[in-house]
Amino acid sequence: MEKENLQWSKVFTDKPIPKATLDIFQAQLMAQIAANPIDFRGESQLAARRKCGLGLAFSLMITGVLWTVLWFGSEVVLQGLVFLIKMFAGIPYGSELQQLGLGVLENLILFQDLRNMLYLLWEVVSWPLLGVLSIIAVFRVPNNLYKKSTIKEA
Amino acid sequence: MEDAEIIRQILAGRHEQYAVLVEGYQEPLIHFLRRILGSEEDVLDCAQEAFLAAYRNLTHYSKEYPFRAWLYAIARNKALDLHRKRRKEIIINIDEDMVDHQPRPEDILVEKEQASILASVLLELPEHYTQALYLRYHQELSYKEIALVLEIPVSRVKTYLHRGKDKLRQCLERREIHSGEGKPAME
Structure with a gap:
């Protein structure tokens, strides 16, 4: 095997490179690096931050979609799930799937209760909240607002 | 280090x-x-x-x-x-x-006659075969390293090497390159 490798290596001949050329090459390269060194630590921190940001954005997006679906379409999801549980009743491991589906179903029902509770809470809280906001809007000194605005600065 | x-x-x-x-x-x-x-x-x-x-x-x-x-x-x-x-x-x-x-630099730079013939034979081979053979036998890279350089799976590296050697052998036989002892250059 080694003999064969040696034979094949003879096929290729490399023209030697003068040492001066290599030295100049290395010097030029290192001069470029010295002129523009890279802050690797900063770069890796930025990359980590970017990764975290992307993860957060993605999870927020998924949560938003799920929340919207459950909020506005929980009835449809509920009916769909019930249909699926009925459909998979006969298949192997169907009971496990049914258990899982029932668990989700229970959570969905809980979610519906939570939604109803939030609606009721909003009905109770919305009027007093509107009142408080109106008071702030009416009694807040307009002069202060003018002082802080950029109109005067300009 | x-x-x-x-x-x-x-x-x-x-x-x-x-x-x-x-x-x-x-x-x-x-x-x-x-x-x-x-x-x-x-x-x-x-x-x-x-x-x-x-x-x-x-x-x-x-x-x-x-x-x-x-x-x-x-x-x-x-x-x-x-x-x-x-x-x-x-x-x-x-x-x-x-x-x-x-003309390509190989034609200009190679000085010896046999080396010149070998270089021209190498030019007949597809470029990826030549690169695989060169990296394996001249620069002594492993199959895995060659796979990374050529961006191909290791199995294909082995195929390239095998077929490359076969093709090179055929080319050399066609050109009737023989060593001093009267044997073909690549056995």
Whole structure:
């Protein structure tokens, strides 16, 4: 095997490179690096931050979609799930799937209760909240607002 | 000092340590690039760009593969881009001026007669076979390293080497290259 490798290596001949050329090459390269060194630590921190940001954005997006679906379409999801549980009743491991589906179903029902509770809470809280906001809007000194605005600065 | 340790030091802020890597790999890299590119100027430019690109992307380097193979992969991509660009330029020149392009450097540089024949035989082979054979038998890269450089699976590297050797043998037999003892050069 080694003999064969040696034979094949003879096929290729490399023209030697003068040492001066290599030295100049290395010097030029290192001069470029010295002129523009890279802050690797900063770069890796930025990359980590970017990764975290992307993860957060993605999870927020998924949560938003799920929340919207459950909020506005929980009835449809509920009916769909019930249909699926009925459909998979006969298949192997169907009971496990049914258990899982029932668990989700229970959570969905809980979610519906939570939604109803939030609606009721909003009905109770919305009027007093509107009142408080109106008071702030009416009694807040307009002069202060003018002082802080950029109109005067300009 | 191992490459991984040098890279760790560079990433920690000791940029001058990159000179160790440059010193170690500049010569084989230039030899490798000479097999892809035509002019010596292009080879040196491409080698420099490859080293700089490797330096700039050092945070993306993984210890899973050797630095040499990673560097060669970067250099090969840069060389192929440049090669494509140069080929376009040559085609445009031919169209415009109807002038033949210069002979490849292998034809000019190889001095000995047999070496010249071997070089021309190598030119008959598809480029990926020549690269695989060169990296395996001349630069002694492992199958895994060659796979990384050529961006192909290891199984295909083995196929390239096998078929490359077969084709090279056929070419040599066709040209009736025999050693002094009257035996074929490649048995």
